[in-house]
Amino acid sequence: MSHPSIYSDSSEDVLEPNTLDDEDEWKDVDPDHASPSFLSFGGNVRFRNLERFLEDAKKNHSVDLVDVQSRLSLDVFGMIKLINFVRAEVAQGRLRPNVMPANFLEGDRHLKPVIDDDALLYSVDEIFDVIKSQTNPLTNVPIQARMTQEEVQDMAKECNELREQVVYYRSALQKTYLENLELQERNFNEPSEQDVINGTTATSAREIENDSHYFSSYGYNDIHETMLKDHVRTDAYRDFIYENKDLFAGKVVLDVGCGTGILSLLCAKAGARKIIAVDNSSIIDKAREIVFENELGDKIHCLRGKIEEVTLPVKHVDIIVSEWMGYCLLYEAMLDSVIWARDHYLVPGGLMVPSHATLQLSLFADDEYISDKISFWKSVYGFNMSCMQARAYDDIVIRTIEADAVPSPSEKVLELPLHTVRKEDLTLSGADFLLPAEREVDQLYGFVIHFDIFFTTNQDAEIQDAKVGFTTGPSGAETHWQQGLALINTPQFRSAGLKVADQVKGSIALRKGTDNFRELEITINWQVKPAGSDNAGILAGGRQTWLMH
Numbered sequence: 001m002s003h004p005s006i007y008s009d010s011s012e013d014v015l016e017p018n019t020l021d022d023e024d025e026w027k028d029v030d031p032d033h034a035s036p037s038f039l040s041f042g043g044n045v046r047f048r049n050l051e052r053f054l055e056d057a058k059k060n061h062s063v064d065l066v067d068v069q070s071r072l073s074l075d076v077f078g079m080i081k082l083i084n085f086v087r088a089e090v091a092q093g094r095l096r097p098n099v100m101p102a103n104f105l106e107g108d109r110h111l112k113p114v115i116d117d118d119a120l121l122y123s124v125d126e127i128f129d130v131i132k133s134q135t136n137p138l139t140n141v142p143i144q145a146r147m148t149q150e151e152v153q154d155m156a157k158e159c160n161e162l163r164e165q166v167v168y169y170r171s172a173l174q175k176t177y178l179e180n181l182e183l184q185e186r187n188f189n190e191p192s193e194q195d196v197i198n199g200t201t202a203t204s205a206r207e208i209e210n211d212s213h214y215f216s217s218y219g220y221n222d223i224h225e226t227m228l229k230d231h232v233r234t235d236a237y238r239d240f241i242y243e244n245k246d247l248f249a250g251k252v253v254l255d256v257g258c259g260t261g262i263l264s265l266l267c268a269k270a271g272a273r274k275i276i277a278v279d280n281s282s283i284i285d286k287a288r289e290i291v292f293e294n295e296l297g298d299k300i301h302c303l304r305g306k307i308e309e310v311t312l313p314v315k316h317v318d319i320i321v322s323e324w325m326g327y328c329l330l331y332e333a334m335l336d337s338v339i340w341a342r343d344h345y346l347v348p349g350g351l352m353v354p355s356h357a358t359l360q361l362s363l364f365a366d367d368e369y370i371s372d373k374i375s376f377w378k379s380v381y382g383f384n385m386s387c388m389q390a391r392a393y394d395d396i397v398i399r400t401i402e403a404d405a406v407p408s409p410s411e412k413v414l415e416l417p418l419h420t421v422r423k424e425d426l427t428l429s430g431a432d433f434l435l436p437a438e439r440e441v442d443q444l445y446g447f448v449i450h451f452d453i454f455f456t457t458n459q460d461a462e463i464q465d466a467k468v469g470f471t472t473g474p475s476g477a478e479t480h481w482q483q484g485l486a487l488i489n490t491p492q493f494r495s496a497g498l499k500v501a502d503q504v505k506g507s508i509a510l511r512k513g514t515d516n517f518r519e520l521e522i523t524i525n526w527q528v529k530p531a532g533s534d535n536a537g538i539l540a541g542g543r544q545t546w547l548m549h
Helices: 050-061 066-073 076-091 119-134 150-185 193-198 199-219 221-228 231-243 260-268 283-293 335-344 366-373
Strands: 252-256 273-280 300-304 315-322 345-352 356-364 398-399 412-415 428-436 446-455 468-473 483-487 502-513 519-528 540-548
Touching: 050 066, 050 119, 066 076, 066 119, 066 283, 076 119, 076 446, 193 252, 221 231, 221 283, 231 260, 231 345, 231 446, 231 468, 252 260, 252 335, 260 273, 260 300, 273 283, 283 300, 300 335, 315 335, 335 345, 356 428, 356 483, 356 502, 412 428, 446 519
Parallel strands: 252 273, 252 315, 273 300, 315 345
Antiparallel strands: 356 412, 356 446, 398 483, 428 502, 446 468, 446 483, 502 519, 519 540
């Protein structure tokens, strides 16, 4: 489909400002078939023709919508933010708004229309049509002069996919946009009458609030800096992707929870044809800029939203990459979303990166830690402050544990094959363990929880086939996940020292939090039995539940 030049001089495309307000002019026009008119950013003239509007924006406000979209690889919502930002700036007297750096992309403030019934917001797909028709965005040379027939066909296919996406977004915008704004502004402490009647108010509001907090926590730079500087983590993904470029070449990749987009960038450099990067936090705006700065906008498409709710520009993907692991592996419940994405988008025979994860359990015995963190409160400058340790035994503590504080080997209590695992498999009802003491300790103080990650090259491979992987355990290099420490409530449960070959036997259960599904509840039953062929007698034991929140 060809388009007239953006710089058309036809005066027939321009309408007087008040023309459209004349009811007599419009009374015989079917509103479903009426051509839209575009109010200029200056608010002083309307255009029947989108190209004339774009020309006016560039000439009078120094805003080239086509150029900005190409440079920032804006999706539909990004274009909506850009349009509303410019309108707001001009309305405040800044006639030539500064759109770089693209701070207007942060947050959702500029999703709210500046003027009612802004036809431009419902015609974003036409702007994309103009962009596709004008030039090759990489060379700024007319497409027909530089592209082969096959490349033209590929671009046409991408254009159709984009058009389908825009149709969906436009429909969603028309039907739910104002409702969503109302929901965001609603005070969760003021439930509707129907919510009270149904008895669902507290749960629904809490779930929304918990989810909002989870995603907003990933909008800050610090957490991403910490993860990127975790070389154990990032190097493993890089090594697997770069060492298996043949798996990624020409493929479509989905990056779930992309953050800054580091995994998408690696996949692009490895030869992936298209990468869809999805994140529901405001960091996606930074990811778009990073993609632009690294000149990968032709390969990486950034989308903001939950993977369960966004509409991808493709029906299927060949590979799913994600760094979904939380503390103690399953904290934050992000794996649920990765599994959903796999079930809805991954082609048969597609690849999950990483491919396997295991949860590991071991013993903890560190007199110095107990003295510093527990016994300390019994006498602080001669005063008893034991109440300060009231919750010391209730929560999982995330910390770096030295290898010499672990007197046993670790045992696998959960294995997750990412190609086949189900959401219900993420609840552990009771996995047995047997942990022998490898050295003598004065007292058993608790349990250590860590996880291991593996990368294999096909969905039929086993863990032992993995050539790339990493551990978050005390014996490995330190990671930002550290380890989870579950301290035994020694004032409540009888404890005991361990001799070499004494055994700690029991079971571990793990489930999502009662009040917040992104939290964890971990329960361990244990018995300490002496060394010997019959293992007769129980030296100590108990049953305790810890929370991670």
